[in-house]
Amino acid sequence: MRVPLSWLREYVDLPESVTGREVAEKLIRAGLEVETVEQLGGDLKGPLVVGEVLSIEELTGFKKPIRYCMVNVGEANGTGEPQEIVCGARNFAVGDKVVVVLPGAVLPGPFPIAARQTYGRTSAGMICSSRELGMGDTASDSLGGDGIIVLPPEYAPGTDAVELLQLVDEVLDIAVTPDRGYCLSMRGVAREAAAAFGLPLADPALLDVPPANSYGYLVKIADPVGCDRFVARTVVGIDPAAKSPIWLQRRLQKMHVRPISLTVDITNYVMLEVGQPLHAYDRARVDGPITVRRAEPGEVLTTLDGQKRELAAEDLLICDNSGPIGLAGVMGGASTEILDPVADPETGQVTGSTEVIIEAAHFDPVAIARTAKRHKLPSEASKRFERGVDPEAARAAAQRAVDLLVLIAGGTAEAGVTDIVGPQPVRTITIAADLPDRVAGTAYGRETVARRLQEVGCTVVGADLLEVTPPSWRPDLTDPNDLAEEVIRLEGYDNVPARMPQVPPGQGLTPAQRTHRRIGVALAGAGYVEVNNYPFLGDQAFDELGLAADDVRRRTVKLVNPLNDEEPALRTTLLPGLLGAVRRNIGRGNTDLAVFETGLVFLPEAEPKVAPRPAVDRRPSEAELAELNAALPAQPRHVAVALAGERLPSGWWGKGGQAGWADAVQAARAVAAAAGVELTVRPGQAAPWHPGRCAELLVAGTERVVGHAGELHPRVVKALHLPERTSVMELDVDALTADGEQLVQGPTVSGYPVATQDVALIVDGSVPAAAVEAALRDGAGELLEAIRLFDVFTGEQVGEGKKSLAYALRFRATDRTLTADEASAAREAAVAVAQERTGAVLRGV
Known part of the structure; x- marks a missing residue:
């Protein structure tokens, strides 16, 4: 979600000295993920003004078309005389209002502008396109999408174009997590900024909206689970030639939304402002009442992107008498889309949609998410619906769109208001006033807890035990811990004291x-x-x-x-x-x-057991845990x-x-x-x-x-x-270790010297050396400190099928120096046992 700081200031009265980075820091402390703060027009310097094209001379003899223009820039050049400018673009004519940058200015890049000789003429400035001004690639045709910016005729030459085109701004880019769907709107981010700075919020959804009546466009809800609210308003007499004003186009561009046509721009603008996705239908192309239902077998729909889609039974549809006209909450259908204005080349008369039905509805998040995934059709609308949209904002969003159509397009709002509302259960959460204190390990107090929850939009009643009603735009608040988290994050995670937990002494390692x-x-x-x-x-x-x-x-x-x-x-x-x-x-x-x-x-049982499915709303009982463990394979x-x-x-x-x-x-x-x-x-x-x-x-x-x-x-x-x-x-x-943990004995250290005795034994080739070693070890007794096999020999000297094993035996006592006789006796005892067990024969060394 991109948030222009200039737009944010309309809802929160931030001090003029506050920068975008300071706002970002506050929002980050409140738990939002602000990835970047983009500086628009930071290296732009004027003069950049509105100019009127007085004359155009086509220059010939060059590899590409070149035009020599005389442009009226008012008093911006200090003389009031027309400005000489050479330009290669061809999408403007005499009498058009354009954006002119004069010598001494600097365009984004930076690109300094100076008077210069080119194509045999003097060019004192430049007629600008949107890309040259750093307006990006989302500009509409009227703002230089494919060439020079051509402004509406009402702007006087010499008007400051930097302010007119809102070229200098700061834009916060926020990565909105799935549980913060309300922040996919200026309204939601403004609420967070107001709480972070301790300032009042000018809620754009607080509008005077006429009540529902029987004159509104007929709407039928066949699936109240999939759609629990549907608001419809109608505007007639729209001027198809009306274009989106510059301020509206520029705000959409800063949000990386390309302006398309006035009606579509207004629906996009209101969605970004309030968070409620809207859809506009050409009333002349809608056949009969609008119905919200699930898809039927074999139905197809051609969506606005021109794709013909086979519908599934779970798809929620907007329909009329002709069949599906839109995928609810995802994308509209091509059969009822708003027609682009078309001018007659002979008369200049513009034709297009003049009667519009505005839809503002609330759909089931799961149904919308599944439809968008099924059809691989993610949209700005589905992204908001699947994260949770405020159902109470539908009336205000529709009214806002109607007001803009009346104001800009000269339309007339019909008196009929359709507002179908399904059951809206009140969600009340009981929370102990000291729960945030216990979770964070610090003292906030009841007053702070209540104040922070009210800043979120909750209704709070009670003293030690609070009855909290979350606002309609926060479907993620469902239990006391959610409310405790809201208090803690608004108070600042950095204010949570860092203390080592007081844990009881453990039992150590098993x-x-x-x-x-x-x-x-x-x-x-x-x-x-x-x-x-x-x-x-x-x-x-x-x-x-x-x-x-x-x-x-x-x-x-x-x-x-x-x-x-x-x-x-x-x-x-x-x-x-x-x-x-x-x-x-x-x-x-x-x-x-x-x-x-x-x-x-992991070793499976001969007869595998099926593990039970315990409940998720509580901890499993000891019996359930035992049954779960019994179903596990041996590990x-x-x-x-x-x-x-x-x-x-x-x-x-x-x-x-x-x-x-x-x-x-x-x-x-x-x-x-x-x-x-x-x-x-x-x-x-x-x-x-x-x-x-x-x-x-x-x-x-x-x-x-x-x-x-x-x-x-x-x-x-x-x-x-x-x-x-x-x-x-x-x-x-x-x-x-099946016999249990064994006590590992450390080596015994003796200060007395070692006595080493070597022995070579001849045994059958089939006798393992380990068996001979075990016999020697048993026969040597307590004085044996270590035994090592240092040679294995086979050959004629020991006989066919025989092998010679030579061992080094180390003897040592812990309380005395061994005599040669004691060491020799221990060696002979070891050899005797080896001869008895393995048939070994002592070999002369």
């Missing part, structure tokens, strides 16, 4: 939250970068991972209204999103990756990592280390350590991992499988366009 945080910190500390992906996927993701048709992960929870038709389901695994992030990074040149994600997966938390490229970077120090399955397994161990759980790792087989390079992860001491880790299957790597040897791990955190 065990699950503590575990989740420790896992994230552990992986980040190990060099992984956290990513977050959308939890949506489609069947293609499962195909790329090579999941079997009966794989349980293919059973998903489907969304009723997915964001993407290709991803209609919720994830059952984190791998598709995580590997997609890896692929995008690889595509952007980031080839060395170690990323992780923690998040929920365990998973953690997954993905690695590609180098885990250790290459450099001058040597070749780096490639990321592999062992890193994925180690990530699982880091997660388990952060959760206070010990993992057992054994060979496994599951999609999408490589069959021979997949580890199955179990909680130590149980057969509870909580995840897998290893290298991706080559077919999966190829399908997803990933680097070779890409490795991943996914682990069910909820299953990992």
Whole structure:
């Protein structure tokens, strides 16, 4: 909504010193979004005057037509002599009144004007077009839409054209939010400005309007829900040759509305002024009474834009005996439009519409919004109706249009007044006088609350408990909190004190939250970068991972209204999103990756339950909440990592280390350590991992499988366009911590020296190294501080089908220095248990 400051001053008596930016600041403090303040004519300097063309000499011999004009500018040039001006435009004639800029002036640009020699003549000034004066591209033909501005004949030569054309002004551009539909009018913005400056409002809708009578144009309302008010007025004897005055055209131009014809300009002007959309019908082209009804099957309408539209049953129509003549609240029909004035080339007599029916109605916002969207036909009228129009403004808007037609076009208003009013229930809101105080955390007091609500237009009755009746132009005020917001915004959001809330002490993090945080910190500390992906996927993701048709992960929870038709389901695994992030990074040149994600997966129940629909006017009961939660699918938390490229970077120090399955397994161990759980790792087989390079992860001491880790299957790597040897791990955190939160013990620090013992054991190739390590750990006892596998050897020396595993064992006591005998005894005990459990044979070192 564009708001010229000069127009705004007609309704609010702003001090002369107040600028557009100061008004914008006040409106912003009141909650309006003022985007810009445009300075019109800021660099324009006179003299710019009205001139009368006395003579025109056509100059020949040039590439384009040139005219040498003598123009009477009165005493503006200081001599009273005609002004010599060279001009190339041809849309004016001798005797026309034009706009002349004289030497010494500056036009927008800036473009200084000086006398100069051109085309063999002296040109002392310029005859101006609307674009040269910065009037924009919305000028009508009479104001230079396609050439030179030709003014009405009544203006005397030498008249100041800057004031006449209202070239200097400030225009506020306001982004009106959907709940502030009343601000799509000068009346609405003026009300906000009056409240912001504490000044009275001159309401343009306060007009003397004759009461309804039986002589008005016959109107029938067949759908009182779609149209609860319809005002019709008739004006006859309109002069079709009458044109919109300059002040009216200029105000429309400043609002970025192109002047068209007098009747149409007046309806647009009143809509912008009062906020009530109007429509004008040529009475001579209306067949019988006007009817408001819904569309019938097979009906069509040609609208003013020339488009033939097939109507839907929900469309609200304006009809006469011939059928539809307009889409109510959206756009009129071509069959009854106001005819453009046409002059007879021989007689000069102008013909056009001389009798007009003015419609000012109030339509259902939802019906208008749906019709405009259905037909892809947004209009200035529909934009206002769908946001809420003041139904009480219809009579005043119609009267305002009638007055302007009578004043400018010489018409006569018929005595008949049609005003059909449907039921208008009174909306009363009960609000505690201290509610704004409690919401804002400050003291306004009852008097301030009542005063601010009255400034909005409300009627306020009561003391501690206020009975508030919102005004008809504020359909958005429906509950006490709306009223509290009005008080707070008018008092100024910047005046609301900033205080820290007094919150009761909390219970801290839940065990699950503590575990989740420790896992994230552990992986980040190990060099992984956290990513977050959308939890949506489609069947293609499962195909790329090579999941079997009966794989349980293919059973998903489907969304009723997915964001993407290709991803209609919720994830059952984190791998598709995580590997997609890896692929995008690889595509952007980031080839060395170690990323992780923690998040929920969604597992459907065998027999899904239908969630109930709770009421929206109150909080659901505990039973309803329990029923809602019971209908939700299982949502365990998973953690997954993905690695590609180098885990250790290459450099001058040597070749780096490639990321592999062992890193994925180690990530699982880091997660388990952060959760206070010990993992057992054994060979496994599951999609999408490589069959021979997949580890199955179990909680130590149980057969509870909580995840897998290893290298991706080559077919999966190829399908997803990933680097070779890409490795991943996914682990069910909820299953990992199913025994409850574990106490994570910090490492014991001892000041005594460590005793290191190495041991090499030969075992069958099928024996997992983890099983040998577990046996050594159990046999070594309390003195064992750490154990590390540092070598794996196969070859003729150890025998076919055998492998040698070399471990470094670190022993330490917390209260003494270990002797060599104690360390050796612990080592021998560890080897004995390993021999017993795994059949290991001690290899000589």
